Amino acid sequence: MNTSKFNLGRRGTKTQIPSLVNRPQSRFDPGLHNFVVTHSPRVSLPANTKRPQTSSSISQQQQFIQSRSESDHHKNHANSTSPVNLYGAINNNVNSDQIIKQNDANANNNGSNHHGHHRVSNFEKGKPHSTPGVTKFAIQSSSSFKHNLNGINHNYDQSLDIFLGKASALPLHAALEQFFRQHFEAKMAIVWQEIPHLQLLYSSSFNITLSHSSGLVGYSFVSRGILKAFNPSDHPAYDQTVDEKFCSPNSPVVIFPLFDYRNNISYVIEIIRSTHSKEFTDVDESFIEWFARKFRVLSQWLKIEKSIDPLLSDIMQLMRRDKFLPVVRAKIAGFFDCRSSDIFKYDKKANKIIQYGETIETIDTSNAGIVGDSLLREQMVNVVRTKLNNNYCPDVDKFDEPMLSLPVSDSDGQTVYSIVLRGPNRSAVFTKDDEDLLKKAAPFILLGFTNSDTFSVIDDEYQNSRNEREGLAALLEVVEVISSQLNTKKLTELIMEKGRSLTNADRCSLLVVNETRDRLITSFHKGLENCIDIPINKGIAGKTVMEGKALNIADVYETEFFDSSTDMETGYRTKSILSVPIYNHLSEIIGVTEMVNKLNDKPFTQFDMKLIQIYNVFCGISLENAKLYQESLELSHNLRSFFDTAFTMSKSKLSLQRVLAEILMNAKNSIHAEHATILLIDEAAGVFSSFFSSLDHYPQTFPITTGIAGQCVKTRKGIISNDVYSNQFFYRGIDNFTNYKTHSLVATPILSSDGAILGVTEITNKTSGSFTKKDMKTLQAFSTFASIAIENARLKNIVEFGDSEIEMKKYIGKSELSSTSIPTNLQLTDAQKLTVTSLNCFAVDFQGILHFKELFYFFNLFKLLETFEIPNESFFKFCFTISGTYNDVPYHNWTHACDVTQYVTYEIITAGLTNIFTANEIFGLMTAAICHDANHRGFNNIYNVKAQTPFGILFKDLSVMEMHHITVAIPIITRDDINLFHSLDSNETKNMWSLFISLILATDMAHHFELVKKGQGILDEGSFSFDIPENRLLGLQLVLKVADISNVSRPFDIANKWCDILCKEFFRQGDLEKESGIGLTSPLNDRENNDKPKSQIGFYNFICLPLYHVLAGIFPPLQVNVDSVKSNLEVWKSMVPPASPS
Incomplete structure (x- = not known):
């Protein structure tokens, strides 16, 4: 089983505890009640010392411990030797006389006669002191003390036998605690295991942690020496919040570290006697030092490591990844006794992280949490609480709990895996044992994982290959059928x-x-x-x-x-x-x-x-299309690509992007080229858009006239160039941008069913030889598939969104759809802007898309699109849809709606209405102006009622046409892809609809005199206060009413033209009234008896001037319009012939 492809610990842990070789260590002097410091340097094993090989079997470790215990008991101490150890240059088996002589010599050399102890008078002030030359603990040199040591030393080996027996039957921490508690007749013994990555000490028995510097235990850890105290609370390092839980005052305590064979601290032992019990003696301390030396030598065999064999038996089974992941995640979690486990994979080349958890997800490397940090730095991370880590990300790191992440690098160095353990079930943290065990198991886990990946790929390829072989065989027979x-x-x-x-x-x-x-x-x-x-x-x-x-x-x-x-x-x-x-x-x-x-x-x-x-x-x-089959026959060697393409197109739910990508890749493979690109034409922006390219970093857009693709569009023909750098049309900028060298190229236009050019397909760099006409025909066949796919997608869009999608693409680029700034192709010229904001504007001159440009300019002028968050796409659809409701009647058509909106804009600018009304009110006024005659049939309300049209019956006692205009506009404004009022809250929305409806209803001429009289009455009473809501509404209603009959105030030549247009609609209604027999509803509708000047004079005097006077009274700057109306009235009067003398 080869696991060498995975590298553990590729980078070392950066945070390490500083070496304290020269730091003094403390001992307690029972006679002086002071703390004595002894020097215990860290000494490594000699180079020539051989260490026994580590056993991977629990039974082997147990046998070794038992045999070691027996051999130590019968060993000849005088003849045995041992490497230099933690507490000085003393062999493992020295007798008590040697200890006394060594320490007497140390005492004499240091000139100390304080009963064998080294006092540090200023230790309590936090200033440890060491005497030069002291390399071993000080021991009393009296003869009685020598005698005691001689007597005790003979029992050390027996004690070791007892400990080894416990270590073979219990977990090491439990064996240590039980052994020391019994040996020292202590109330309690606590083993604190060192967890370097967490900078913590952990007690398995109490399931709690301490920092390296907390209390007496932390002091012993940092000083790397024995701490002995009769009254722990007197020690300067005593921390009541930490130590009082175990060390009550007057409870003798001794605390000391145990080092492993690498001279690293493995454990800190805390032994506590009952209150007022006897203190720990120097003999106890000597035993501790002797035990520490033994422990260091035996440390690599004492701990019975958990076997990973049960885990390997499951994870090394060959299976597909979808079956492997649930099994291995559950097995890892069970093996490490934690809540859950995950596997992460970091691909350096692709710069992406994949999480293999309950689901497989790709994670952004910039937001990958603690696991991502571990992967990117390739360092193991062990945290106590995930939420306290600076890199915590809830989506990746999940709950606030302990977590252990071990990164493992693949042999090629391009892929880093991480095995993540979450939430230990029985401990507060993941311990160093967990870390070591995970390091041991990780290569096998990841080998099983990569094996499952490889097996899945092979299995998929086999299944796909079988299906493809069968399908290809069938298609080859189809080719034979087509050919014959x-x-x-x-x-x-x-x-x-x-x-x-x-x-x-x-x-x-x-x-x-x-x-x-x-x-x-x-x-x-x-x-x-x-x-x-x-x-x-x-x-x-x-x-x-x-x-x-x-x-x-x-x-x-x-x-x-x-x-x-x-x-x-x-x-x-x-x-x-x-x-x-x-x-x-x-x-x-x-x-x-x-x-x-x-x-x-x-x-x-x-x-x-x-x-x-x-x-x-x-x-x-x-x-x-039988011809397509004939072409397929000629391209029989490419049928596998057609097979794949046809299969892709049959999946109706696939996106256009996916379908075109499949078509293009099949074309590339069929022609045996390096790369392929589909360029679609963006009509609005006049550019090519790289819809799909197998080249990385291909430009998103470039001008439609550029390069061979531009020439292809211009000539509407395919182009072959086997030496592109000698082709005058080739655009080298793309090669510079992509850092790719193009040698040969074949391009063909993508034509729609009606012959329009939708885009261009390009294939570059044939892998062998040159591009031929046969390659061109093959590419044209694939371009046909692309054309079908594009048109199908557009047909679906038309069904879903209507013709507005097609029209919108002509004038608004993709990047402009979500913007609130005027699209480039919908900009008015400076001259047009001056016209549409003046009185001298004839709306008939602004037909087609110019009306849309007007409306975009008006709404942008008052910042309505920006303020109410209306993107260009929504506003264009609104304009397009509402314009479609206006009928082709002489006067009340889409041009009239835009004319009224233009005059409202002129009034707002002239009277400074933006300083009087709110943005919501201006928005409602402009929207009402656009919609106020939606779906007008060219007949007034009197006709609808009298002729009993459906509208007249439905809205008989109401404003017939105005109610209809409102019912037409509301569904359009609220449509999901338009929704003009979406940014308003519920209260604002209610007020907006109330304003919108009130404004359109006010355009009913039946309410004309009532509104004029109301306005004049307020003016007659004094000033017109805009603090009164009713006055504000009336002002807006009058502004829209004046705009609705604004023709009379424009220059006379424009007013006269509008009069003729309006007469056409009146005469059209009059003709129907005569035909239906309901009689003329107005003399103005009589085509045969029309006196235009007289009718206009009456209209000006009785309808227009009173309204204009009231509006000018409310907004004085609009007096200019009153003057214009009067001027036109005089012209009409001049056209009336003088009355003949009676």
Whole structure:
């Protein structure tokens, strides 16, 4: 089992505890009640010292511990040697006399006579002191002390035997705690395991943690020495919040570290006696030092590591990744006794991270949380609480809990995996044991993971290869049929027979939609004497046509829509049916194939369905375009690409991007080229848009006249160039941009069914040889597929959104759709802007798209699109849709709506109404101006009521046409893809609709005199206060009413033209009134007896001037319009011939 491809610890942990080799260590002097510091340097094992090999088996470790215990008990101490150890240059088996001599020598060398102790008088002030030359703890040199040591030393080996016995039966921390508690007759012994990555010490027994510098335990850890205290609370490092939980005052305590064979601290031991018990002596300390030396030598064999064999037995089984992941995640979580586990993969080249958890998700490297940080730095991360980490991301790191992430680099260095453990079930943190065990298991886990990946790929390739081989064989036979048979009926019969054979069906039928698209007729059948002719919505075939999807039915008699009449007529028993629709190039269903009764008495499979869908594509092609089959014959060596393309296009739910990408890649592979690109034309921006390219970093857009693609559009012909750098039309900028060298190129236009150029397909750099005319024909065939796909997508858009989608693409680029700034192609010229903001504007001159440009300019002028967050796409659709409701009548048409909106804009600017009314009010006024005559039929309210038109009956006692205009406008304004008022809150929306409706209702001439009288009455009473809501509404209503009859205030030549247009509509209504016999509703409608000057004089005097006077009284700057009306009135008066003398 090769796990060398994975590298653990590729980078070392950056945060390490500083070496404290020269830091003094403390001992407690029971005589002086002071703390004594002894120097315990860190010393490594000699280079020539051989360490026993680590055993991977628990039983082997237990045997070793037992044998070691027995050998130590019978060992000749005088002849044994040991490497230099933690507490000084003393061999493992020295006797008490040697200890005394060594320490007497140290004492004499240091000139100390304080009963063998080294005092530090200023230690309590936090200033440790060490005496030069002191390399070992100080021991009393009295003869009695020597005698005691001699007596005790003989029991050390027996104590070691006791400890080893416990270590073989218990976890190491439990063995240590039990051993020291019994040996020292202590109340409690606590083992604190060091967790370097967390900078913490952890007690398994109490499931708690301490920082490296917390309290007495932390002091012993940092000083790397023995801390002995009779009264712990007197020690300067005593921390009540930490130490009081275990060390009550007057409870003797001794704390010391245990080092492993690498001279790293593995554990800190805290031994506590009951209150007022005897203190720990120097003899105890000597035993501790002796035990520490033994522990360091034996440390690599003492801990019985958990075997990973049970885990390996599951994860090394070969299976697909979708089956492997749930199994291995559960096994890892169970093995490490944690809540859950995940696997992450970081691909450096692609710069992406994939999480293999309950689901497989791709994660942004910039927001990948703690796991991402571990992967990017390739360092193990162990955290106590995820939310306290600076890199925490809730989507990746999940709950606030301990987490351990171990990164493992692949041998190529381009992929980094991480195994993540979350939420230990029985401990507060993940310990160093967990870290070590995970490091040991990780290469095997990831080997199993990569094996499952490889197996999945191989299995997929095998299945796909088998399907492709079968499909390709079938297609090759279709090619033979096409080459030898031009009769469509016989051709289809042979194709369907092969399909029946491949699906192992008993019978098959082809039902074709008739020309009137109301019936289905069998053009090929087996087992029937006569053709079947059924309604298009009958039976399973009918359901297939109506729903436009394939049906795979295991038992047709369990379905309510199966037509059993054929079975009854023929005596044949139908059980299973595979019914698949056939589409033409317009995505219209032209027929249905039915495979009947699979011969093995099983239902048809998913592969059967896919295969018949592919065949039906070719059936549709043969029925709709025989020429395409002939071209397919000439390109027989490329049929595998056509197979893939047809299969892709049969998936109606695929996006246009996916379909074109599949078509393009099939073309590239078929022609044997390096790269391929589809460029679509953006008519609005006048550029090519790189819809899809196999080249990285291809420009998003470039001018439509650029390069060979531009020449292709210009000539409408395909182009072959096998030396592009000698071609005058080749654009080298793309090569510079992509850092790719183009040598040869073939390009062909993508033509729609009506001959319009939709874009260009380009194939670059043939892998061998040069591009030929045959390659051009192949590319043209694929371009035909692309054209069909594009047109189908556009047809779907038209069905969903209407013609506005097509029109909008002409004037608004993709990047401008979501903007609120005026699109480039909808900008007015400076001269046009001056015209549309003045009185001298004749709306008839602004036809077609110019009206749209006007409206975009008006709404942008008052910042309505920006303020109310209306993107260009929504506003264009609103203008397009509302304009479509206006009828082609002489006067009350779309031009009149834009004319009224232009005059409202002129009034707002002239009177400074933006300083008086709110943005909401201006927005409502402008919107009402656009919609105020929506779907006007050219007849006034009197006619509708009198002629009893549907509108007249429906709104008889109301403002007939105005109510109709409102009911037409509301659904358009609220349509999901328009929704002009979407940015308003509920209260604002209610007020906006109230304003909108009130403004349009005010345009009813039936309310004219009432509104004028109301306004004049307020003016007669004094000033017109805009603080009164009713006055504000009245002011807005009058502004719109004046705009509705604004023609009378424009320069006379414009006013006269509008008069003629209005008369046409009056005469049109008058003619109908005469024909229907209801009589003329107004003298102005009489074509034969029309006196234009007189009618205008009356209109000006009785209707217009009173209204204009009131509005000028409210908004004085609009007095200029009153003057203009009066000026025009004088011209009309001058046209009236003088009265003849009576």
